[in-house]
Amino acid sequence: MRSDLLTLLPEALLFLGAMVALVGGSFTPRTRQWQIRLVAAAAVVASMVAATVAWLGDPRTAFSGTFAVDAATGAVRVTVTMALLLILLLGGGELRDHPRESETCSLLLFGGAGTLLMSGTTDLALLVVAFLLASIPLYGLVGVLARPASAEAALKTYLFGALFGILLMTGAVLLYGLAGRTGYQYLGAALTDAPPAAVSAGGLLVVAGLLFKAGGVPAHFWVPDATEGASATAAAYLTTVPKVGAVVAISRLLVELPGELRWATLLGVLAVASMTVGNLAAFAQTDVRRLLGWSTVSQVGYLLAAAAVVERSDLATPALLFFLAGYVVTNLAAFAVVAAEPGRRSVEQWAGLGSARPGLTAALVIALLGLVGTPPTAVFVGKLATLSATWDAGLAWLAVALAVNTVASLFYYLRWIRATLRPATDQDPTPEKEAPVWGAAVAAGIAATATLVLGLLAGPVWLLLGP
Amino acid sequence: MLSVLVFLPLLVSAVLLTPRVGDRLARRVFVATAAIEVLLAGFAWAAYETPKPGGLGLEQQVSWIPGVRSSYHVGVDGLSLPLVVMTALVFLACAVHALREQQRPRLQAALFLFLEASCLGLFVSADLILFFVFFDLSIVAMYLSISGWGHGDNARSALKFFLYTFLGSLALLLGFVGLYVAADPHTFDMVELAANPPLQGQGLAGGLVLGAVFLGLAVKTPTFPFHTWLPPAHSDAPAIGSAVLAGVLLKMGTYGFVRIAMPMLPDAWQAWAPVVIVVGVVSVLWGALVALAQTDLKRMIAYTSVNHMGYVVIAVGAAGVLADGTAEARGVAVTGAVTQMVSHGLLTAALFLLAGSMFERTGSYDISRYGGLAASAPRYAALFSVAAFGSLGLPALSGFIAEFQIFAGSIAAVPATAVAVLGILITAALFLRALQRVFTGPTSGLSVSFCDVSAREWAPVAMLLLVSVLIGVLPRLLLDLIEPAAAAVVALVGR
Numbered sequence: 028m029r030s031d032l033l034t035l036l037p038e039a040l041l042f043l044g045a046m047v048a049l050v051g052g053s054f055t056p057r058t059r060q061w062q063i064r065l066v067a068a069a070a071v072v073a074s075m076v077a078a079t080v081a082w083l084g085d086p087r088t089a090f091s092g093t094f095a096v097d098a099a100t101g102a103v104r105v106t107v108t109m110a111l112l113l114i115l116l117l118g119g120g121e122l123r124d125h126p127r128e129s130e131t132c133s134l135l136l137f138g139g140a141g142t143l144l145m146s147g148t149t150d151l152a153l154l155v156v157a158f159l160l161a162s163i164p165l166y167g168l169v170g171v172l173a174r175p176a177s178a179e180a181a182l183k184t185y186l187f188g189a190l191f192g193i194l195l196m197t198g199a200v201l202l203y204g205l206a207g208r209t210g211y212q213y214l215g216a217a218l219t220d221a222p223p224a225a226v227s228a229g230g231l232l233v234v235a236g237l238l239f240k241a242g243g244v245p246a247h248f249w250v251p252d253a254t255e256g257a258s259a260t261a262a263a264y265l266t267t268v269p270k271v272g273a274v275v276a277i278s279r280l281l282v283e284l285p286g287e288l289r290w291a292t293l294l295g296v297l298a299v300a301s302m303t304v305g306n307l308a309a310f311a312q313t314d315v316r317r318l319l320g321w322s323t324v325s326q327v328g329y330l331l332a333a334a335a336v337v338e339r340s341d342l343a344t345p346a347l348l349f350f351l352a353g354y355v356v357t358n359l360a361a362f363a364v365v366a367a368e369p370g371r372r373s374v375e376q377w378a379g380l381g382s383a384r385p386g387l388t389a390a391l392v393i394a395l396l397g398l399v400g401t402p403p404t405a406v407f408v409g410k411l412a413t414l415s416a417t418w419d420a421g422l423a424w425l426a427v428a429l430a431v432n433t434v435a436s437l438f439y440y441l442r443w444i445r446a447t448l449r450p451a452t453d454q455d456p457t458p459e460k461e462a463p464v465w466g467a468a469v470a471a472g473i474a475a476t477a478t479l480v481l482g483l484l485a486g487p488v489w490l491l492l493g494p
Numbered sequence: 495m496l497s498v499l500v501f502l503p504l505l506v507s508a509v510l511l512t513p514r515v516g517d518r519l520a521r522r523v524f525v526a527t528a529a530i531e532v533l534l535a536g537f538a539w540a541a542y543e544t545p546k547p548g549g550l551g552l553e554q555q556v557s558w559i560p561g562v563r564s565s566y567h568v569g570v571d572g573l574s575l576p577l578v579v580m581t582a583l584v585f586l587a588c589a590v591h592a593l594r595e596q597q598r599p600r601l602q603a604a605l606f607l608f609l610e611a612s613c614l615g616l617f618v619s620a621d622l623i624l625f626f627v628f629f630d631l632s633i634v635a636m637y638l639s640i641s642g643w644g645h646g647d648n649a650r651s652a653l654k655f656f657l658y659t660f661l662g663s664l665a666l667l668l669g670f671v672g673l674y675v676a677a678d679p680h681t682f683d684m685v686e687l688a689a690n691p692p693l694q695g696q697g698l699a700g701g702l703v704l705g706a707v708f709l710g711l712a713v714k715t716p717t718f719p720f721h722t723w724l725p726p727a728h729s730d731a732p733a734i735g736s737a738v739l740a741g742v743l744l745k746m747g748t749y750g751f752v753r754i755a756m757p758m759l760p761d762a763w764q765a766w767a768p769v770v771i772v773v774g775v776v777s778v779l780w781g782a783l784v785a786l787a788q789t790d791l792k793r794m795i796a797y798t799s800v801n802h803m804g805y806v807v808i809a810v811g812a813a814g815v816l817a818d819g820t821a822e823a824r825g826v827a828v829t830g831a832v833t834q835m836v837s838h839g840l841l842t843a844a845l846f847l848l849a850g851s852m853f854e855r856t857g858s859y860d861i862s863r864y865g866g867l868a869a870s871a872p873r874y875a876a877l878f879s880v881a882a883f884g885s886l887g888l889p890a891l892s893g894f895i896a897e898f899q900i901f902a903g904s905i906a907a908v909p910a911t912a913v914a915v916l917g918i919l920i921t922a923a924l925f926l927r928a929l930q931r932v933f934t935g936p937t938s939g940l941s942v943s944f945c946d947v948s949a950r951e952w953a954p955v956a957m958l959l960l961v962s963v964l965i966g967v968l969p970r971l972l973l974d975l976i977e978p979a980a981a982a983v984v985a986l987v988g989r
Contacts, residue, residue, distance in 0.1 A: 489561035
């Protein structure tokens with residue numbers, strides 16, 4: 028039991044950090060709440076260290092095989108903790124001396140712990156618990172740093188979350204009823220004789236629930252509203268961390284269900300739907316936060332494509348994990364730039380940034396070209412590996428759809444880049460007067476650099492992810 | 495050796511990005527680095543020994559992403575080394591030309607050195623992913639060059655350039671992944687893929703993969719009907735941007751044919767060779783005819799690029815039509831194709847630099863607004879004439895050597911390609927007509943106060959033309975390098 032607890036040390040440390048932030052925040056004066064943020068960051072760092080140590084050790088399971096500690100868990104833990112650190116840094120401007128500073132930190136850490144649990148679990152019952160643990164802080168985060176549009180965004184997120192949460196539970200119950208067990212490792216054998224329609228329904232419902240967390244079609248409607256309405260901190264969080272957990276959870280479950288080609292095809296179709304819907308909707312956006320929100324919907328499509336072929340290609344798991352890490356840092360770089368320039372919202376308002384803040388512009392260009400998948404950034408390597416994996420798995424149509432969607436995505440990312448590089452003219456709406464945020468600019472620099480470094484050092488990183 | 499060649503400009507470019515460097519210093523560093531690159535390319539040529547067929551010289555291989563069997567693998571042979579030297583020369587010419595640049599010279603120098611690194615990197619790549627990385631980086635750098643330093647409707651032209659060529663690059667990537675998946679064991683290594691071509695005897699799959707690769711390369715070349723991005727990109731790009739775009743970037747497409755499409759997909763290449771030839775012939779004629787109709791000097795030069803690249807496409811297409819006893823002719827065609835890439839790179843870069851000098855003075859490329867320029871600017875007229883004559887294929891210049899071999903080889907292998915000789919005729923007519931309108935007659939219009947070119951303008955152009963004359967007079971220097979590699983490609987595609 029004790030060794031089981033030690034296995035979950037990274038999750039426990041995040042949980043503990045969240046508790047300390049919550050309680051400590053009540054006893055700390057508002058002007059000194061930054062201390063709480065430091066405590067939270069320290070907990071995240073401790074969790075990252077514990078995760079790295081565990082990653083380098085042997086793969087194992089904990090709590091009677093309901094939680095797996097393997098390369099995937101290791102990669103997700105490090106990715107999520109890294110993301111949390113960057114979010115704590117980029118949120119500096121919004122959080123500083125805000126009445127809800129410590130609560131926000133606490134929610135971020137609770138959500139992170141839930142995400143880690145969700146990605147590592149190999150048991151339906153634990154999956155339901157992890158879903159709730161990851162979702163409830165999310166609802167809070169969307170609403171907590173109140174801006175006029177936050178309330179609507181929070182309500183929408185909550186309603187969608189509640190609905191898809193129920194679907195997830197129904198699916199889990201159905202699968203449990205058919206198999207008689209909740210552990211994934213027993214599902215394959217127990218479900219072979221079960222009626223295929225019922226198994227399909229159960230699996231579909233669970234996947235649908237997880238798609239809410241991933242922000243993929245058809246459970247994506249809350250994403251653009253939440254990204255636009257919530258604070259930059261919450262937006263950066265909700266477009267990165269929960270997706271990591273959900274996509275890995277989907278890949279873990281589908282491997283165990285019978286009828287792998289059917290599931291690969293189904294998830295492939297959902298992936299194509301996500302990419303296409305996200306890209307088409309992003310075309311028309313004028314608010315950059317909303318644009319990024321839709322862009323994340325399309326990015327989830329690429330991630331799901333990798334998750335779809337995990338069983339059919341040896342490349343797929345490392346491709347998925349690498350893509351996740353690359354996507355998270357690149358997307359955070361983009362959101363950090365947005366957080367650093369709170370006065371600029373519509374694409375036209377970004378005109379003139381190139382001459383005013385060249386460093387920040389460079390970070391944005393790297394981030395956006397990175398999201399397109401331009402070499403040598405990390406997303407390029409992830410996308411390349413995903414293309415190879417899907418084709419290798421015999422789903423060449425999925426590879427083609429991925430490439431076509433990448434071209435389509437170019438249009439809206441370039442529109443934004445083009446605006447930042449040109450000088451501002453009189454026709455452009457002037458940015459609102461808000462002080463630039465330095466913490467976020469630093470976070471943008473770090474994340475953009477990480478995007479490049481991760482792409483260039485893909486080889487050594489890849490070896491850690493391999494089976 | 496090759497790695498130094500690729501990474502030196504990258505390193506200098508990074509240093510130039512620090513704001514401490516002054517503008518004067520930045521311009522000089524650009525010239526110095528470009529000169530060192532020419533020297534390094536020369537050393538590489540000196541150190542190069544003809545490898546065994548299918549092999550590479552000056553090879554270097556370091557593991558990069560072992561998970562997908564992609565490595566940092568570089569090397570040169572008779573196909574790539576001439577292009578490496580040509581690239582270094584074109585960039586040196588651009589660096590000297592840009593010595594008077596007033597608009598953010600430090601950033602421009604950094605950008606062009608970055609672009610030089612990506613162009614050289616592409617030509618020395620022996621791994622498909624490495625090739626693709628440099629291919630995309632060159633697109634990004636050229637986009638920034640057009641949108642940052644261009645004139646006219648440059649933002650729009652830059653966007654069009656980016657969208658077209660990026661679309662092409664993704665088709666290329668799909669093709670590469672197809673090759674990778676079909677290879678056993680999976681690999682992205684060019685040498686291994688050429689030695690054991692996957693997809694042999696798999697008609698449909700091979701055709702589809704070749705289709706993707708061909709689309710990507712054809713957009714970049716550009717061939718008809720994918721050439722529409724080229725004229726606006728050229729007419730709105732800065733002078734040195736145009737010179738590099740036409741001189742070096744277009745070669746990436748045609749180089750891809752001889753380096754990737756032909757040796758790695760021989761079966762499919764043979765099957766589709768007639769289509770390739772038709773595309774080439776149409777490009778030649780279409781490019782020439784549209785160039786003839788232009789009133790804008792820079793657009794005219796841009797369209798002649800479509801025409802000149804068309805000859806290369808015809809030659810590589812003809813190399814895929816197998817018939818007994820034509821192996822030697824096909825070798826001549828491929829040799830001519832590579833010579834044409836070098837020749838066109840030198841001559842068209844010279845023409846675009848000269849067009850840039852014209853725009854600096856008057857702000858107009860309109861042919862009808864000039865007249866009798868030879869009287870007011872004799873040096874300019876002389877240089878322009880030499881470049882134009884070289885471009886239309888006058889003997890004693892490199893263009894003749896290239897086009898003569900292309901037609902000698904192609905017509906022997908596929909007699910129908912003789913139609914494309916019409917293209918040479920039209921090009922000759924259009925260049926002579928332009929020369930006549932701009933340079934002869936009474937001095938009028940914008941020619942009146944046109945001051946002649948200064949040393950920093952004529953020296954780089956003269957250097958490029960001198961090399962072209964050298965190739966024209968002593969072709970063996972270059973042909974001895976290309977011929978073994980061309981024969982190897984012909985043997986590979988004939989499998």
